[in-house]
Amino acid sequence: MTEINLLIIVTVISLFISLFLAFFLLTVKSEHKTSNVLFALFLIITSIDVCEPLFNSMVDGPSNLGMLRNTFAYLQIPVFYLYVLSVCYSDFKLSAKHLLHLLPFLIGNLLLLPRFYTVDLASKINFLQNRQHMIELQFNHILIHVQLLVYLVAVFMILRKAKKLYQENYTGTNIQSYNWLFQFTTLLTIFYLIALFKNIFKFSDYPNISESIKIGLLLFQLPIVCWYLFKALNNPGLFRSVDSKLKLVKHIISEEKKTEQLVVSEEEYNEELLKLKQYMVEEKPFLNPSLTIQEVSNEIKVPVRDLSLLINHKLGQHFFDFINTYRIENAKDILKDATKSRLTILEILYEVGFNSKSSFNTAFKKHTGLTPTLYRKQL
Incomplete structure (x- = not known):
């Protein structure tokens, strides 16, 4: 069995499980509807990202749809960030302000308009063949990884604060939900760091190493998602959120010191x-x-x-x-x-x-x- 065939088989299995889980989350009756929808969206966007081997086997040459599929990677970590917020805070609601998380995705695609999306096939091929010298691709490559690091730091900060708020205001075993979410985020961080390492080889003289790492990532991703969903769905009562308006005691003390209140x-x-x-x-x-x-x-x-x-x-x-x-x-x-x-x-x-x-x-x-x-x- 060739490496390409193995990659396609692994991709198909990954897509089937991820999309099946997404369908289940979107249709199951639950009081955690927003969280379920966001996690399902995360799974769908991730599926779009990992379907590259299958997509390339079905599409001959570069296309606008193929490039758009690549830029969907911009949406993965922002959606996961919103999912974490929805799990941690009971008063979380999606609103118009959350559309700001689309900005990197929109900026990345707008930059590609002049020299990729609006040109003929020959120009597209030339653009990709000289990708190491194309400022648009270099900018997107850097922006997507900077975005990744910023969001991961933000997620860990949210989890840290939510856990402290829970400990200061609640007593149940629900703290396990934050521990699981922390563990899941840690595993995702490792996954994304490996993906970053993979992308370094993708733009080097060793693209075969990048493809081998890609297979490993596909195999690594499935058990992580399945493990987390198994925990979450088996223990739905553990996900008891806190009110985002609650303040940590250290912040209350700091505010009172500033106003000189006893x-x-x-x-x-x-x-x-x-x-x-x-x-x-x-x-x-x-x-x-x-x-x-x-x-x-x-x-x-x-x-x-x-x-x-x-x-x-x-x-x-x-x-x-x-x-x-x-x-x-x-x-x-x-x-x-x-x-x-x-x-x-x-x-x-x-x-x-x-x-x-x-x-x-x-x-x-x-x-x-x-x-x-x-x-x-x-x-």
Whole structure:
């Protein structure tokens, strides 16, 4: 089997799976419709990009459609960026301002109008044969990779902020969704860096190396996308977004320092802390696996902003860790109780407010240095 045939076979398999997944995301009933549509669009645009071997086998010579297909690569990372925003923030909505992400794609194609899109076939062939000396192609090549790096940095910044906001305001195991999205973005980053390496060889004297890397990328891409979708679709409840209008505690403190406002007096701090601890002990709200800081705020009549500052700044904990501390202490009491020795670890974690064995084990080991099973054995 020749390398060209292998490339076409791999391309067809990749296209089939990607387009099938895109069709599923566009048709499945879900409360995460915007996220599903954006990820489906990402898969479709990626399919357009990777179908080059199949496209070239069907089209004889350079064409406007072929060049347009190449420039669709401009749209991949902006669509993924919007997808990440839609997953991280519950109030995300597509609007006219998001059309600005089309600018690099439009600029790249406008530059190609005079000497490619509007000329005859012979001129197109000459343009591509001398591509190393064509300023339009050089500009597009540089712009698309600069765009890639900028968007990837932006995505990692969004994920970092969203995770912190979640930890400061929520308690569920939904933090895993951000971990998976971070892992997926990391794998995509590796994928795009390899693609950049491939493009270097594409414009060198070793185009065969570029083609070999291309096959590897096609094989690498499929398991990444399938793994992420398997995680996301198997655990749709984990994707609980935060409000983009929420502010990090460090930003609240910074703003108050600028306006020379006092956050709370020492006396108010002690009163609110006493009220919070009393509520936690008497009412045990931590038993609710999806407890939010807003719900606690409503119950103890302390503004969310003040409560967030109290826990995150004064106590030096995220709300996420603060609540888990009470859950773990409750779990330790159950593990020590001889009358409850028949309870399994799974039953205990559900009883104290966790809904995931992995998150329970992680939190328990963080607070005690031991897994729940080892802790029970040492009693």
